[in-house]
Amino acid sequence: MSRQMVRPGGRSARVQAAVHTAVRELASEVGRDALTVPLVARRAGVTPSTIYRRWGDLQELLSDVAVERLRPDTAPGDHGALYADLAAWAEQFLDEMASPTGRSYIRDALLGDPDGSNAGQCSAYAAEQLGIVLSRAAGRGDDTPDVETVMDRVVAPLMYRILFRPDGLDAPYAHRLVAEVLGRTGP
Amino acid sequence: MSRQMVRPGGRSARVQAAVHTAVRELASEVGRDALTVPLVARRAGVTPSTIYRRWGDLQELLSDVAVERLRPDTAPGDHGALYADLAAWAEQFLDEMASPTGRSYIRDALLGDPDGSNAGQCSAYAAEQLGIVLSRAAGRGDDTPDVETVMDRVVAPLMYRILFRPDGLDAPYAHRLVAEVLGRTGP
DNA sequence: GGCTAAACGCAAACTCATTGCGTTTAGTGC
């Protein structure tokens, strides 16, 4: 469960923001594996017990921060055609997720996540982006697959390889998945 | 890295077996989240320092045990036809992996795994099983997709949903994936 | 403005992780 809906204003909000900022800063300074709760607490100007009470443990905190970082910050670009839109989106998705930091965020999001809501949020982000691309194509009069199909045929293979097979992942592979789900053999 | 190739005989082997057994027993008794290195060490009749020196930390130990548990213990069944073989394999795969304990094992295998070799091993297990099924079908004269295609079209979507979308996962979905990769609309 | 419960800080007590050192033992060569 995300810890956002607890006393959204005032001190609680300041503490949450300070802790999240501390996690991001320290992760880039000392590395993600060197993070500890007392370290984050000192940087955020809080006591460790505050973090333990609100987030439970370090993994749940990192999971919260990871989901925040995995949220797309821009709408998918419009390149005039469905194939171009999907190919560009898949390429960007791959770039962000397959990088070492991206993998760390995915692992963290999957980890401290007892009920699976954080992981589900990541999936919802991708589905939302794909929904924009596909409805735009439908507005152009194109015959489009539905979001579920693209999730199964493009997102899932990319994520599976990111997590289980770090090799053989490149832009051509992503393009091929897009071409296949659109029923083409090439762009 | 798996810690199997260290002094395969005598005391070292006994310690390794005792520790692995202790992990499995305690995981089913007190739950996976309640496992600690000292707890496992006491059950196994060893000292915590032994575990720390050999496995590094709890996550790497759990990752080792998880990979061992995720290894298929039987060859995929022969049902006389490719669709039946693949459908049965996918259903069993789903049953084992989507259960709470299966999810825990997957998470553990992905986790304490700095170089990704344990996760890669899990993927290799699935590919190996699929290779048996597909080559058997080829021996019958069937026109079969290759292993990579089945990994992308069946295994990846199943695993993606197991990890990111715990809902909407059932045998009919697995059967549909198999039917689609075989170019059919049904069995 | 006052009330209530959540959120926080402080500090003690506890568990876990780490490491040096001596002992046991598996593997190897004679």
Add this chain to the structure above:
DNA sequence: GCACTAAACGCAATGAGTTTGCGTTTAGCC
């Protein structure tokens, strides 16, 4: 077989991280 070497282990001390009780602050709400 017997000695030798280095890996593996046990023990114990040390340091770091985690948990919890209690008093204080404060956000949300009459």
